[in-house]
Amino acid sequence: MSSNPVTPADAVERIQRAFGRHPGRRTLHAKGAFYEGSFVASPDMASRCRAQHLQGTPVTVLVRWSNGGGNPGNADGATDVRGLAVSFQLPDGTRTDLLGQTAPRFPVRTPEAFVELVEATRWPWRLPVFLARHRDALGPLVANARAKAVVAPRSYAEVDYYPIHAYRWTAPDGTESWVRYTFRPLATPEHGPPERFEGPDRLRDEIVARLAAGPVRFRLEVQVADAGDDPHDPMSVWRSTEVLDAGTLTVTAPVEDPEATGQVVVFDPTRIVDGIGLSDDPILRFRPDAYSVSVDRRISGSRETTSQED
Numbered sequence: 001m002s003s004n005p006v007t008p009a010d011a012v013e014r015i016q017r018a019f020g021r022h023p024g025r026r027t028l029h030a031k032g033a034f035y036e037g038s039f040v041a042s043p044d045m046a047s048r049c050r051a052q053h054l055q056g057t058p059v060t061v062l063v064r065w066s067n068g069g070g071n072p073g074n075a076d077g078a079t080d081v082r083g084l085a086v087s088f089q090l091p092d093g094t095r096t097d098l099l100g101q102t103a104p105r106f107p108v109r110t111p112e113a114f115v116e117l118v119e120a121t122r123w124p125w126r127l128p129v130f131l132a133r134h135r136d137a138l139g140p141l142v143a144n145a146r147a148k149a150v151v152a153p154r155s156y157a158e159v160d161y162y163p164i165h166a167y168r169w170t171a172p173d174g175t176e177s178w179v180r181y182t183f184r185p186l187a188t189p190e191h192g193p194p195e196r197f198e199g200p201d202r203l204r205d206e207i208v209a210r211l212a213a214g215p216v217r218f219r220l221e222v223q224v225a226d227a228g229d230d231p232h233d234p235m236s237v238w239r240s241t242e243v244l245d246a247g248t249l250t251v252t253a254p255v256e257d258p259e260a261t262g263q264v265v266v267f268d269p270t271r272i273v274d275g276i277g278l279s280d281d282p283i284l285r286f287r288p289d290a291y292s293v294s295v296d297r298r299i300s301g302s303r304e305t306t307s308q309e310d
């Protein structure tokens with residue numbers, strides 16, 4: 001069933017109403033922290049895509065691990081998706097971003113339905129109505145539950161992250177292919193058996209301790225679409241079995257929060273570079289405008305908070 005199209009401003013307003021007002025904070029993924037590291041593409045990626053960060057030379061990355069909800073006060077053990085946002089800083093000064101979260105399947109294909117889903121998870125009495133209106137959400141929601149996508153992990157470093165949307169890769173010879181990414185944790189023997197952490201910030205405490213013992217690594221996997229695989233639908237399940245190792249993400253250390261000094265950091269899934277293209281996925285196309293509204297509110301919210309503190 002179709003719903004009335006929501007505007008980016010309405011979407012942010014409704015999501016903020018669902019989570020309560022938290023001036024200066026992100027509308028979603030409100031609780032998180034920043035880290036630094038690098039990414040090195042696998043040697044054969046350069047023949048598949050001409051983007052600078054896929055040529056095999058190390059590039060610096062800025063990473064933010066987060067919990068999915070809009071309440072920055074939520075405990076790390078709460079039921080929620082987790083986010084891994086990665087900004088690749090390219091040698092020419094440009095950036096390109098990938099934003100992953102722990103749910104392998106996206107349960108909706110329109111921004112309206114996404115907002116309704118957020119509202120239904122905040123107010124569970126709305127869930128039956130949501131499911132009646134969006135019957136095809138049930139399969140993906142069950143698949144995500146089976147994948148334990150919203151169960152708090154032992155560590156941010158031990159779970160898969162799915163950026164969901166397809167991107168178009170252009171090779172040096174002009175050949176185009178559609179790909180979908182997954183960040184998969186790589187075993188890091190130098191860490192030994194994981195320490196157990198308790199308390200509301202246990203994921204943050206665990207990852208800081210883990211990084212003090214050595215870097216955390218993920219393999220960036222790409223699934224290359226077959227002819228019948230739909231790159232424009234965030235709900236589509238691809239049949240292709242062509243999966244490549246695109247490279248290794250290495251997170252080395254926490255960094256001081258750049259936003260503590262007034263800088264605003266935005267990860268944007270449509271920030272692409274030459275060699276990468278966007279699909280017509282309506283969720284992907286909606287996100288940058290919704291993120292801009294959230295950023296505007298973050299900036300004005302910080303001002304309000306600061307003037308109240310003065």
Ligand code: HEM
Nearest residue numbers: 026027028029064083085099111114163164290291294295
């Ligand atoms: C219509 C669908 C969506 C809406 C309306 C939406 C909305 C938002 C908003 C408003 C923010 C805060 C932005 C900021 O203040 O910087 C955010 C953050 C985020 N979103 Fe989404 N989102 C959507 C879909 C997705 C999808 C499909 C993914 C992942 C596959 C995702 C992953 C993230 C992550 C990881 C962050 C945190 C980024 C950071 O650490 O700064 N979102 N989202």
